[in-house]
Amino acid sequence: SLLPAGIQKFLEDGDPTFAFLAIIPAWVLGMVVQMGLILIPLRICDGEDPELSDLFSCYDLVPRYILASIAYMLLVSVGLLLLVVPGILWGIKYQFFGYHIVDEDAGALASLRRSAEITQGAKGKLGWLFLALLGLNVAGFVCLLLGLLLTYAVTLVCCAFVYRRLCDHTPGDGGIAQS
Numbered sequence: 001s002l003l004p005a006g007i008q009k010f011l012e013d014g015d016p017t018f019a020f021l022a023i024i025p026a027w028v029l030g031m032v033v034q035m036g037l038i039l040i041p042l043r044i045c046d047g048e049d050p051e052l053s054d055l056f057s058c059y060d061l062v063p064r065y066i067l068a069s070i071a072y073m074l075l076v077s078v079g080l081l082l083l084v085v086p087g088i089l090w091g092i093k094y095q096f097f098g099y100h101i102v103d104e105d106a107g108a109l110a111s112l113r114r115s116a117e118i119t120q121g122a123k124g125k126l127g128w129l130f131l132a133l134l135g136l137n138v139a140g141f142v143c144l145l146l147g148l149l150l151t152y153a154v155t156l157v158c159c160a161f162v163y164r165r166l167c168d169h170t171p172g173d174g175g176i177a178q179s
Contacts, residue, residue: 041160
């Protein structure tokens with residue numbers, strides 16, 4: 001995720017059009033890596049041995065992931081404008097959209113709907129989990145950034161585990177049709 005920002009910083013003194021066009025491939029690569037950082041912890045939770053290639057294996061899902069990410073950002077932003085609390089609740093409600101895209105090959109809108117289904121009735125606990133993981137990562141950051149490598153990895157696996165548990169306890173069709 002630092003790659004696009006680094007490229008933009010490097011190119012900001014040059015032609016802005018070139019800088020913008022150069023940032024797009026880095027941004028897409030960042031999305032692929034984000035999806036890989038969903039897939040690898042899911043594989044760990046499933047008892048499988050992840051491989052480094054898993055980090056870059058979700059490139060074909062980028063268009064759906066981008067659409068769902070934009071929809072998620074819009075929902076949360078509108079919710080934050082509506083007195084903050086709806087934004088927080090919607091952020092929690094739809095947070096697992098990427099997992100559904102990577103794990104179930106769901107479409108952009110279907111992934112958001114499925115995330116809403118599995119988080120139904122669990123928003124309070126998920127909010128507390130978010131705060132606990134935030135505290136853990138802040139502690140990792142304070143430890144000269146090296147601790148953040150460990151705490152972020154723990155956070156990724158924890159979120160994948162919670163996703164699996166929520167899906168196990170929620171009726172649904174698992175393989176959602178794309179939308």
